[in-house]
Amino acid sequence: MTFTTTKKLVILSAAAAILAAACSSGNATTAPAGSAAAGTAAPAESAAAASCSGHTISLGGLATLEGPFAVPGQDSFRGIEQALNTFATRADKKGWWLGDCEITLTKEGSDATPAVALEKAKKLIEQDNVDILIGPLSGDEGLAIKDYAKTVPDKTFVNGSSAAQDTTFRDPAPNFFRFSTDGAQWQAGLGSYAYKTKNYHNVVTVAEDYSFPYTQVGGFMYEFCAAGGHVIQKNWVPLGTKDYSSVVSNIPTSGVDAIYVALGGSDAINFFTQYAQAGGKAKFIGGSITVDQTVLGTTGAFQDQLVGTITASPTSDTANEPAWNEYVKAYHEQFPDGLPYPGLFALSYYNETVGVLKGLAAVNGDLSNGQQAFMQALAKVAFDGPTGHIALDQNRQAIGPNYVSEIQKGADGKLAAVVISKADNVNQTLGLPADSPYLAQPVSRDFPSCP
Amino acid sequence: MSGTAAAAGGKAARRWGLPLAGIALLILYPLVLPLLFNANQARYWTLSIGSQSLILGIVALSLIFMSGYGGMVSLAQAALAGFAAYMVALMNLLPSTTATGGTIGLGLPSIPSAVIALVLATLAGALVGAIASRSSGIYFLMLTLAIAVGFFYVVLQNYQFLGGHIGFAGIVGPTGQPRQNPIAFYYLCLVVAGLAYVGLRYLVRTQLGLTFQGIRDNPRRMRALGYRVSLHRVAIFAIGGFVAGLSGVLGVWYRGNISPGVVDLSRTIDVLIIAVVGGLGYPIGAFVGAVAFLILDIFASSVTLFGFSFDERFNTLIGLAFVVIVIVAPHGLTGLVDRGWRAARRRFSSVGAPVAAAAADVPVENPMDAIAAPPIDPIDQRDPDSMGISR
């Protein structure tokens, strides 16, 4: 669409209808990277669903493409495409196929705000008419999409990497599925490890002031508090804060064994830099996106201090398991310009898409009757992903593996996260009984609490 | 609007023909869509394009009203709309306890909620006016921008009463879920937008409206004629707040939820872009700009220009389009059409193509002209006795 067409449309809204056809046909429908890339993956599953009746199955992908999460957002789409390239190709035809049904993917980018995510989701569902929406990326976006999903019962919503607890834990939507674990599950094993092995008894937290960090801090505290630890101070930093110097000043200089930091990307770098510059000496415990490649790869005075930092996450670059290695190899082959390792976001979107393909295969691509059969099949899907076994609970929430890692300096002098332990089949309550006092309220600024 | 059309002579037909055609088009729009699209797409074009343009158009209209008739380019309008949306949520939601212990929600029906929200938005507008109306020009622009951003940070951080980063969900308007009944919601928006437009067009011919224009042109003289200018400026803001509030109420019903993203900096800039692209000098430009903006925003990622795909660089395209419009068409798209229309009319005395309802729109003062305007008294402009003041 050129600018002149816009103008015409503005002038005469009757033309809108005609133009609509032009625009809707011009959507960004992405074909796979090509047979060369796809050829390396085994087209294992497509044969199983050979009886699909030849209609088109339309997938919508929603991730963040603006702002600080733009890079993870791009990696998220790689996750979707990798799953399709691996499980939905045919030797005889280009494109993605489930048997005789072609699968198309329409992508939309948000800016990590619920408002825009919702608008883009509406566009995908209503204008682009996708059957299944995969996304979004961040926590509050997910909560908004879950609410929207309730109003569109005949479409299937599959999470992206959004990890707020309440997307599935409280008041779930019947047509919303999450094959990735949530932000609390991502901390499984960390609290016990910090208390029992590292002997951290008094911890201060520093985290951003919104739902995802609440979930992360909560997940850490479920285990840490239960083990007898004390979180003596919580610093909730307003979104958008860049200068952490006064947050640093607020951290007690004695009586603190470690600082739990749940900040992402540039914020983590800013905090670590300023903490180091202020001469701080405490050890760190990291949230799932706190000590990632960006942080470890950034040179700075804080580097030495990061050695010994413990963190937990559903993925580990150095897991060295066969399934993981195969997944990483395929990622590098398909996306030569990708990140050094497929990150948390790529893996989440990958697992979600794999789940969708398994579900579709189970019903032979049948999406009729308001997708009822498909959704029932999808709820029963379980598979072995790159990191381990994934199954859904009664709220359609994943039960899956989780890693605890520690930052160590490698032989080459570079920092890397080394796996300490892996927990399989982590459920959404982290093993706590349903009537546990820690689950009595949604996680928030003040809950849970063990000062 | 007019019964004259029925009894129309040729002249009346010419005067009312275009607006009536435009109105008919707007009314028929959602009814025609199902003939062209499948149900989902028709719904999308009814709601996400149709209703949303009207909703965005109303808030841009409030900005155009304030700049055109009040001489004040206010960037606080998106925030005022958001304020009304939040108020609707607080009135409408069932009482509940937030995680931090605050109690929110009065559980009122949707219409009383909206009425209260509009009253509060009007008051909030007046309050902003009381703060901002002492400054003028570019200072005013920046001050209202800062007020808007300040409001954003309040709602972003307040979990006790305003829902913080997540905001509130589950707000339902009088027509129910827009998705369930898109056409009803579209007409609701159309009626509100029409009333706002006609109301403002009427207002400018009233005593109060004339007063506003007098203040825009020459506040000093208005003071000397016995008007309390500061009070009238507050009144302009109150009306601007009311109109922006209408947009906020419809917006929260449209989305069903409200979150800080609706009042952030980019949304504030969006409203300015809509008003400028549509034409700051034309009330109808608010809606023209909204349609253009939405189309560009939604479809920019599928644009290919000179062989370059804007797939991922759609923001560059939006920025370029905006800069080009500001440079080549300071009166926006409506101004462009208006000028073309007048030129065409001059050339062919008969009525030509049904170019635009815009041509029937009366241009108001465009603040972008103010700069190029000649000094008030062209001859020997300097006032010798007032020299002491400026020195």
Next chain:
Amino acid sequence: MAEPVLAIADLNVRYGQSHILQGVNLEVGTEPLSLIGRNGMGKTTLCNAITGLVASTGSVKLAGVELVGRKPHEIARAGVGYVPQGRRVFASLSVEEHLRMVAKRGSDGWTIKRIYELFPSLAARKKHGATQLSGGEQQMLAIARALLLRPHLLVMDEPSEGLAPIVVENLIETLRNVAKEGVGLLLVEQNLGVATSVSGRIAIMVTGLIAVETTSAELLADEASQRRFLGVSSARTEAVPASS
């Protein structure tokens, strides 16, 4: 015969719909010329047109060089010094800075040193901010500033405005001296006394046109013209009965 210092031919200025200057023709030679007229007749606009501060059509030639269409700074560099109405000294600059800012290199013509000799009171207050000066001193500074450009022509807009009589006398003395230096002088005045004291030739402007060119002596003798063109009279006129 040499080119006149300033030759204006058919000069027009329009602001929107107003036609302010309606074809002005005027010449200034080595003799000073005073331009008088009531408020609102376009005198200041003429000054602005000469100095390039407003757009005009027609011709303004400085010693044969066309000025119309050139930018103000080019016109100033070509040799037009401007002493505007109300002095317009820069509030942020000291006296010394005013002079240093425009002073040219070299010792020919006007230098800061000579200015201080001409206006000793400026020398005494060189560190003062320009707006701390009295009205007369500000006027001197405005003139000094223009002189340092070493202009061929000095355009002065109501220099006597708001000055005490004793200061006005000094001013007149100064202007006569400047004129003797060979600088062309176009003096716009409302004060008939000042105008006639400085220059022998007088042009009268009425609504955007030069209505009359005459000599000082003739104008002083012609009460009717004074009243007609200036709205004032230098002598008692027949009593106009006040309405009652």
Next chain:
Amino acid sequence: MTDFLTVCLNGVTLAALYFIVASGFTLIFGLLRTTNMAHGSLYVLGAYVGVSVVTITGSWWIGLLAGFVAVALIGIAIHLGLLSWMAGQDLRQALVTIGLSIIIADLLLAHYGGITYQIPPPDFVAGSISLPFVVGGQYSAYRLFMIVIAAALGGALWLILNRTRVGMYIRAGIDDRDMLSALGVNVSRVFLFVFALGAGLAGLSGVVGATALSISPGEDGRYLLSSLVVVIVGGMGSLGGAAIGALIIGLAEQIGLFYAPTYSIFITFVIMAAVLAVRPQGIMGRPA
């Protein structure tokens, strides 16, 4: 007490950064009456240039210089190509620069991606130095160094404005630009110089800021806003006002972050609204 002193020092060092950013903005506004809404984008641009140059050369100082020069050149292009054609139309200029900022941000995202970059500080201020009165007894040397940079820049700008011929032109141009041109000064060239200087300062501040904090997409809006708030509070077009405004805002942000973190940013805007309600032209501003 050490808490409070530390927080105040944090505020002052942040103020130093804000002053460096806002000085270019206020300079441009003061003379040209142009509200350069792309100032934040120029900041980010300078930071990225700094990142690239420091990576290649390894020298922070060369990076600083490169940030200044590159962005000053961009500023010249913007002024000659766009803004000088609409001189005096302040609203239109503001709108054009808003459009530019959208484009610049997007192109930078395309080239540098969403990754966070940080510029390592020069060696002599890389660590911390001991200060007895702050929390922990240690304070970041670079943050203190920022105060030195801000003071040096402020001093240099003061000297340019008050001790050079072009400085006299600038001050005179702020007072009465028509009269200045009638004195033979090519005012448009002075304007160009000032715009280039102001843009260059934005670029330079980007390098300084990316060293103290970091640089990533989205920072443009942040620094545009902080510049706006600083100069609105301090008074548009006044260097001293920018210094006072930066101090007030820097202190308010850090004290707020310490004592009332939830509303720290909001407090800044309350201060701004309060100042303007009493003095619409800002603390040091002249009446509009």
Next chain:
Amino acid sequence: MTVGSASEALVPALQLQGVGRRFGALQALRDVTMAVAPGERRAILGPNGAGKTTLFNVVAGDFPPTSGTIHLYGTEVTHLQPHLRTRLGLTRTYQNSQLFMGLTVADSLYLAGRGVRGGRFSMLRPRAADPALVRGREIAETVHLGEVYDRSVGSLSHGQQRQLEVGMALAGNPRLLMLDEPAAGLSRGERTLLIDLLRSLPRDVTVILVEHDMDVALAAADRVTVMQEGAIVVEGSPDEIQANTTVQDIYLGHHVGTHHG
């Protein structure tokens, strides 16, 4: 409007007592004391920069005096806001027309009349019988703008704009009308019309007039005040003023020595 009552006649329409105004270093007004009787026509003369317009601005309330008091028909208004002075019956014109360039003549005159009549916040369209509208129409005829009643102010000629300037001041039914150089820039014919207009004003309107044009000033004034450098130099009847040599010196600059030529 009624003719001033007997008691009102005793009170000056305008009473200035020791009024001074300073702008930084500049003393624009010095100790101005004057009284203008109800119904009087007073002209204020003086060279440029004498403080005439500053005097108007102080009386109208654009800024307060730095010293002294101002009474309007016996009411102290020294620190009263401008719009309240207008509602007390004081209106003025400006040397540089202060008009509403985006409005029509009709709207301008209507607004001018509405300002002192209340209903300023009415959200109704003016009725045809609205007194402010009716009065505006009358005024338009009075100031010879009847033919351009519906034209936009920006399209008027300079002379018409000057007439509108006066018309807008009249529309407020003033008790005290202050005219700042109403004849500036007018052609000869237009000036004659202006003099006629001033003469035709009802005698219960007090008029203060700053004018350079002595014809206009003397034709319209009962008494004349001459100012210089912010102070009153002399006050008297037109005849006295014309005969006064000080005035001639000040006003015409005749004290400056011999003439050329």
